[in-house]
Amino acid sequence: MRIAVTVAAVIWILITARDVLQPLAVGLLFWLVLSASTRKITSLLPARFRRGKTMVRIIGASSVVIILLTLGVFVAENIAQLHANRAIYEQNLDHWLEMGGDMIGLTEHMSVSELLGRIELTSFALSIAGSTAAYLGALMGVLVYVVFIFVEVEAMDKKIAAFAGEPVRERHIRRFMSTVKHGVDDFLGVQVFVGMLQAVPTYVLLALLGVDAPLFWSVLVLLFSFIPTIGTLFGIALPTAMTLLQFGTLEPVLIVGVVLGIVQITCSNVILTQMMSKSLNLSPLVVLFAVFAGGAVWGITGALIAVPVLTIIAIVCAEREEWRPVAIALSSDGSLPPRLTDAELDALADQSAGGDTGDALPIR
Helix, strand or coil: CHHHHHHHHHHHHHHHCHHHHHHHHHHHHHHHHHHHHHHHHHHCCCHHHHCCHHHHHHHHHHHHHHHHHHHHHHHHHHHHHHHHCHHHHHHHHHHHHHHHHHHCCCCCCCCHHHHHHCCCHHHHHHHHHHHHHHHHHHHHHHHHHHHHHHHHHHCHHHHHHHHHCCHHHHHHHHHHHHHHHHHHHHHHHHHHHHHHHHHHHHHHHHHHHCCCCHHHHHHHHHHHCCCCCHHHHHHHHHHHHHHHHHCCCCHHHHHHHHHHHHHHHHHHHHHHHHHHHCCCCECHHHHHHHHHHHHHHHHHHHHHHHHHHHHHHHHHHHHCHHHHHHHHHHECCCCCCCCCCHHHHHHHHHHHCCCCCCCCCCCC
16 A cells, blocks of 8 residues: 555656656756766776876766767758758658559549648647747756756765765765666666667668668667667658658668668667666566656656666666565566676775776676
């Protein structure tokens, strides 16, 4: 009864305070990705550049920002290309709609321009503008949260020491937090790697076929790779639909659909499953339930962060002896990954306390 009341209270809080909690959750996820990327980039630097904690963070964060800005510029150019070729897409869409109407026996055909003419464009434009402004406002809120999370992390060492009160307890807290952080980094590292395995072939295939804005669709595929099952379907459907709009024949559409289907399903169902089993083998049924539950509560944001949150819960439960049955229930086959050794935990705790961030432990 107590568990049911607690779950109901948490769901009520998530729904009621979603406007406040959503930007914080997305900002925290974005910070985790930036933090893991920064450590990976700085690990490639010569040892002499990794001695200063501040310099390491500046170099790593600057590299990540430059990469994101460069990628953003190219994506913006791709979107401009899509806008410039919209007349071609409208013409081809008319062609496919006419073919579809003939197949089902329609005697009258309506073009896209005629269909748009029947829509109240003023209210539609206002709705789009309002949605765009809302998304931009949410994005600014996320960026503000990310900045303040980085600032908060700087003071975390002192807060842990003050909260613990004694060296033994402080060491225990640091080791526990480092274990959780290491598990999350493992998950994000694997997820980004598999996402790149999906995005790069998508870009190459679309570029070879001459599909417009291949980088834009590849970035979408990378983002959707964080959403199990549903993201895979979108990763196949969106580039295929773009090919259908651009070309007037079925051959390139079939090539894109078949090749991306093989790539997406192989990466999601084979490679990702194998790599995740080495870190934390979550049950596919539990993952799918978490995605749908997150989507029901927070929409696309909930679906996006559902798996990272589930990963953190499983890691925390696996580290506490009395909660390990929950971690076993969340796993795919009942087995849990081996715990880190004391030496590995000490190394992680030292890194969290400001040691050399370049010597990251390998993914299990």
